[in-house]
Amino acid sequence: MDRPEFYRFHQGEKTLPFAPQEYADRLSRLRADMEANGVDACVFTSMHNVAYYSGFLYCAFGRPYALVVTQTEDVTISAGIDAAQPWRRSHGDNITYTDWQRNNYWRAVRSVTGQGKAIGYEADHLTLSQRDLMNDFLAPKTTTDVAPMTMRQRMHKSDAEIALIRSCAQVADVGGYAIKDAIEVGTREIDVAMAGRDAMELEIAKRFPDAEYRDTWVWFQSGINTDGAHNPVTSRALQAGDILSLNTFPMISAYYTALERTLFVETVDDASLKIWEANVAAHELGISLLKPGVSCAEVTEQINTFLNERDLLQYRTFGYGHSFGVLSHYYGREAGLELREDIDTVLTPGMVISMEPMLTVPEGTPGSGGYREHDIMIITDDGNENITGYPYGPEFNVVT
Template sequence: MERPDFFTLKNGEKAKLPFSNEEYNQRLNKLRSIMDKDNLDMIILTSMHNIAYYSGFIYCSFGRPYGCIITENKIVTISANIDASQPWRRSHCENIIYTDWKKDNFLKAITSIIDENKIPKNIGIENDHITLEMNEKIQSIFSASAFTDISKKLMKLRMIKSKEEIEIIKNGARIADIGGEEIVKNIKEGATELEIAITGRDKMEKEIAKTYPDAEYMDTWVWFQSGINSDGAHNPKTNRKLVNGDILSLNTFPMISGYYTALERTLFLDNVNDESLKAWEANVKVHKRGLELIKPGVKCSDICNELNELFAELGYLQYRTFGYGHSFGVLSHFYGREAGLELREDIDTILEENMVISMEPMILIPEGNPGAGGYREHDILVIGKNSAENITKFPFGPEHNVIKG
């Protein structure tokens, strides 16, 4: 039996995607403008976030390569046979499926898209994602082509959100608040981080399904941390049982068609001691000032420097753990990151309309010191023409978040 190296399969009908065809076409037009300017004949996307951004399809690699080929007049995703026709149904473009019967059928699928009489002279790739092995293989099949890294230019395009993107981000922020409210209802002494996290995650997934009934549902999660487990922003939940007086870190992350949003809050169970209250109030003061500073025309590094000065005045700068905020969009803990839009000392990006960014100061006081624990607040802001809109509504600070369990 002769097995194909690759094939097409249109099984079923195209699904309703999170964005309109007009939205995807707008994105492609902007990308093709870059291709024209840089004299690129073809772009090979390999990352989850950029493939999702331009096609609508979010892949699950499980060790297999995936791609999206963009030329002057084509856009085609390349997916593994294990996914059958789901990549075609969940994208606004065409799809080619490669098989496992022979080695490097993924590469053969790429070449099948190219006109034999028009071998690309210049190809754009994502240097921040493509592996050394795959890079070598692609360069071997296009040995006469020159390769250009387009990852930073694509990131800059993603940093400015469309109206449709902002709508999905606003819904994500609303749903994150709903998850936070559900978590607070279930906080009590003796409950575990895991048990409490499950309630928030389930509540958010049901609300996502209610809001987006035609979507796929994956990757929504909660990190609910207590005591020493609050020391890192990305610490997984554990089976630790809550004890009165614990510092708590509530973190809800709804995922809607690849778009991540977040709510993060410091809480205490039943009571908060004086040293912990002092540290908490200092972090809240920085958070409030940061929210005031975020507006169009302001440089990211300038915000960071002013907040550093405030933390120093309060006596807590040495406990700061990371940047003060970051961009939102098509990203998650698996993929993405628009590093050019972060509130750090080394980022000089100017905030402008339709950017979306968080304010999230955090300090860590190590175990064994008065007020030990990780303190973090987190709001999401949409930059407008003259100001910024805070789309996070969940309250923060000691007057709201000392929870009587």
């Protein structure tokens, strides 16, 4: 039997998150950057860049995947186990590699790039072993880390991306209301989380009937479990007076949005209320600061000053916000657009960024727990547009 190293298996109709012109525009900007940096071919290996430039969000399961972009081609490289699904979900061509012999993946990549070319790769994603294989199979004359360059492109959203993100934020609100409705004394965190997740998945299926459904999730935390923003759901039962963290994360075609809110079960004590109201005030201040021409570091400094004046800065645990787009809890991040002291990126129209101050007060201290509010802002020509609709603060979120 003649068993090929790779082949093309195309069947069905292409279905993409965006119109073909959206991907053509992204690739055009990428190719201009490639030419300016002397790169002949980019070999993208991360989920976020493969999805951003092709529409295909791969499921690795221990296998390597890629998108190869030259000045004339854009080709996803996928494993045989996926059959034609990667082609149906890719803007351009697709090559399937076989596992009849080791490293057919790199042979498939080489069939597009050729050897001895100037290769762009993602240094923040490619493992050392795969980098060595890239050098062995492609024999590049030069290599260039294109991860920073592509991150800068992804930070500026197109009209089509903003429309999708806006819809995603509305789905997050749906999950938030479902969670609030499920909260009562004795209910487990996992039961509340499932109510929010199910509501969002049903809403996504209604709004996006042609999408692939995956990765939507909820972190719902109570009591001491609120101390970390990314603490997993547990089976802890809710108690009267508990502080709660509501976190909904709808995922639509690799695009991430979030809704995060502080709540209390039935009642909130005076010490907790004081800290909660201060964090809400910091949240509102931060929203007012997000506008064109202001740097991430400048926004951070002003919120730091606000919290320090109230003797609360020591309870801050991470940056005040971050970019949105093709990312999730296990792939992607636009680290150049985060509200931190060490980020000097200047906000410009078309960026999408959150405001999410969090204070964690240790156990044994009055008002202990984690307080976090999270809204999503689109930077406009003269300020920002808040696309999060679920209310924040004590008036709405003490659940009785």
